[in-house]
Amino acid sequence: MTAELIDGKAFSATLKQDIAKQVTVLKEKHNLIPGLAVVIVGEDPASQIYVRNKNISTKEAGMNSFEHRLPEETTEEDLLALVEKLNNDPAVNGILVQLPLPKHINESAVINAISPAKDVDGFHVINSGLLATGGDAIVPCTPLGCLLMLKDKLGNMSGLDAVVIGRSNIVGKPMAQLLLNESCTVTIAHSRTRNLPEVVGRADIVVAAVGRPEIIKGDWIKEGATVIDVGINRVPKDDGKSRIVGDVEFDEAVKKAGAITPVPGGVGPMTIACLLKNTVTATCRQAGIDEPDV
Numbered sequence: 001m002t003a004e005l006i007d008g009k010a011f012s013a014t015l016k017q018d019i020a021k022q023v024t025v026l027k028e029k030h031n032l033i034p035g036l037a038v039v040i041v042g043e044d045p046a047s048q049i050y051v052r053n054k055n056i057s058t059k060e061a062g063m064n065s066f067e068h069r070l071p072e073e074t075t076e077e078d079l080l081a082l083v084e085k086l087n088n089d090p091a092v093n094g095i096l097v098q099l100p101l102p103k104h105i106n107e108s109a110v111i112n113a114i115s116p117a118k119d120v121d122g123f124h125v126i127n128s129g130l131l132a133t134g135g136d137a138i139v140p141c142t143p144l145g146c147l148l149m150l151k152d153k154l155g156n157m158s159g160l161d162a163v164v165i166g167r168s169n170i171v172g173k174p175m176a177q178l179l180l181n182e183s184c185t186v187t188i189a190h191s192r193t194r195n196l197p198e199v200v201g202r203a204d205i206v207v208a209a210v211g212r213p214e215i216i217k218g219d220w221i222k223e224g225a226t227v228i229d230v231g232i233n234r235v236p237k238d239d240g241k242s243r244i245v246g247d248v249e250f251d252e253a254v255k256k257a258g259a260i261t262p263v264p265g266g267v268g269p270m271t272i273a274c275l276l277k278n279t280v281t282a283t284c285r286q287a288g289i290d291e292p293d294v
């Protein structure tokens with residue numbers, strides 16, 4: 001069997017088009033322009049690229065983008081003051097503080113200072129609590145993107161065996177919660193899991209979010225399983241340059257899986273699209289209106 005490729009690039013392009021249509025309806029019918037504020041502290045090169053891409057995508061969708069670039073030496077107090085200002089700014093519907101923050105700043109203090117209604121990354125404890133208890137959470141973007149692709153591929157997932165490898169607060173745990181909410185039988189595997197091949201081998205759905213190149217071997221995958229590879233790992237090439245690989249041994253997994261996301265071009269492009277989606281969701285909830293059907 002050769003797996004069907006789940007094309008995250010194409011999926012995210014369609015999702016972004018739908019979001020742009022929603023934004024048009026919000027403007028025309030409700031006189032609302034969703035606004036996303038992105039705060040970056042310091043010069044981390046990867047973060048700079050992420051923030052630039054978020055800014056471009058936000059504007060392309062017809063939303064307002066407010067960028068706040070702060071120097072590395074910004075104090076926690078000053079950052080908290082900016083978050084408070086954005087919490088109170090009616091033009092700002094979503095706030096994202098780019099992680100990681102410099103070491104002298106307490107990340108969870110900053111994240112939990114964001115108004116939960118504007119927390120479009122979905123990292124606030126109120127949003128993780130709402131997700132865990134089946135409420136109207138804002139769901140972290142990467143697991144939300146994975147869920148949308150899984151639903152598109154599989155439809156009803158009730159009763160399927162799912163394994164999530166990785167238990168981080170931003171990917172693994174919310175992903176497991178989302179799959180549980182879809183009535184999957186969910187296993188969370190992590191660095192202490194015994195017999196990972198056996199755990200992976202019984203899963204109909206595999207979501208790998210570890211951050212180790214090709215740690216999930218292709219021959220572990222159950223025949224016909226759906227595989228979502230969240231990992232982004234840079235590995236050196238013979239010519240001194242580097243390439244990006246996922247957490248799954250793609251060339252072998254493709255022979256066993258029913259469907260699989262490539263890296264790059266799978267989960268990655270969905271994350272920004274879901275950030276825009278969350279900004280529309282937040283805007284509509286703040287205004288007390290339904291999200292436009294497009």
Ligand code: NAD
Nearest residue numbers: 142166167168171190191209210211230231232267268271
């Ligand atoms: P993290 O380092 O916070 O968590 C990694 C998890 O992997 C941990 O829970 C750990 O228990 C588990 N783990 C480590 N070694 C293991 C092993 N040998 N066997 C089984 N489990 C093991 O990472 P994260 O922030 O959750 O990110 C995971 C990966 O996803 C990274 O490669 C990251 O770059 C990528 N990522 C991609 C996107 C995207 O948009 N595509 C977004 C976020 C993260």
